[in-house]
Amino acid sequence: MRGATAARTVVAPIVLGIAALALWQLVVVVFDVKPFVIPSPLAIGTAFGQTPDTILASALLTGWNALVGLMLGSIVGILFAVLAALVRVVDQITAPLVAGLAVVPIVALAPVFYTMFGANAQTARQLVAAIAVFIPVFLNTLRGLRQVRPVHRDLMKAYAASPWQATRTVTLPVALPYVFTGFRIASSLAVISALVAEYFGGPIDGVGRAITSAVSSSNYALAWAYVGGAILLGLAFYCVTLALEILANRHRGHA
């Protein structure tokens, strides 16, 4: 029975996906849909197959920008969350700032950053990703740091544990799964922000730039192939951070 369910959960989506692609191909061929509306999956696949190295290189560059942004935004987010958890004033000051930052359309800052850091550097893209990452990591970490159960707080007091001992043995381990939830949410944001920031200028590389230049040279199948590359990149970020989150959540039942 278990084998059958596993097969159904794995096989069913694959079958559905193939069926959808086949239908798409059929519609494009039968109704003679023009490539600028939508190219056929076979044409996209061919475009992908012709230049896999270029697509991979662009995806890696955008991925690197997203990763730098993810790291930078996470470090700053965690540091501020720890400060806010420890010092009440910091919490009161940062709360409205973070709320304000959360409603700013962050990619809109990209053109300004390109002027600030120079149009030949990747800094602006990495910074846009970092700001997008900062918010979910900060909020989740702060929430995690406040999840210590009263019984554990009492226990640490009963053991006359020092503040540092209590932090190390209870507060940080409790917060850890929340930090990883923040990473998982932030990872998609990092990829999206780094990619969309490329639309607004900067060096002529990365998946975002490749998509715009392929469209402007009327190579629609190639543009879609780059979109496929972007999807794979986002999936990779999501899957890795999801695996880390699941790992951090082992043995977290209440006891």
Added chain:
Amino acid sequence: MTDLPSTGSAPIGAPAVSVTGVDKTFSTRSGTVTALQDIDLTVAPGEFVSLIGPSGCGKSTLLRLIADLDSPTTGAVSVFGKTPRQARIDQEYGIAFQQAGLLPWRTVRANVELPLELHGAGRAERAARVTELLELVGLADFGGSYPDQLSGGMQQRVAIARAIAESPRLLLMDEPFGALDEMTRERMQTELVRICAETGAAVVFVTHSIPEAVFLSNRVVVMSPRPGRIRDILDVDLGRAGERGDALREDEHFFASVSAVRELLHGEQAARGAVRGVENR
């Protein structure tokens, strides 16, 4: 008062716990609530004392005062002749709560080891002691398990092993078996009696089960609510801890004591209505 462990030993003959003239009030939005009023209680070294009463009688609050997790509004508490704060810093007591309060990301061994680790015991010493403790609570085969892999009763046994890890002379227990089913509960009671006989620790035990209090205790302190007061203290003494077994539950002295505690608890029933939160089973 300092944060350093005191070097001098407790005064000779000092009681394990001494509570004199203690009041405890809490300020809430709707005014002050008197949780405890005029509490006097002495627990001798090695004595097992239960606090019993309906919800809101302040029995858990009293335990928290002894543990220095809260401080009294007026009056004085001393533990082995020291202030509760000093006794806590010197680790004079072990404590167990209604929730096992294990750290779910640590194995059973690492949970039992926690107090030893916090207080700087060496690795070899810790390992030896944990093996001994797991043997004592009958969990020798579960050292590598995680708390979420254990039943509620087993988790509570881990918590008890943790509480007695440093061989404290005083054990404070706040309804440790409250969340367990009746059969597990009786088995845990028998085990606790055995463990106390082996360690010789004094115990202050909060419960709202009458048979549990009678089975375990040398004395049962009956409390009444609003404000929390000690209504009466009943000597039970059903024999030395080592001699108490399950046969005792069928003994007529046991039933007589259960009835006596029940009558004390329900003393003001006519005036106050039914006593809530007390299990009569």
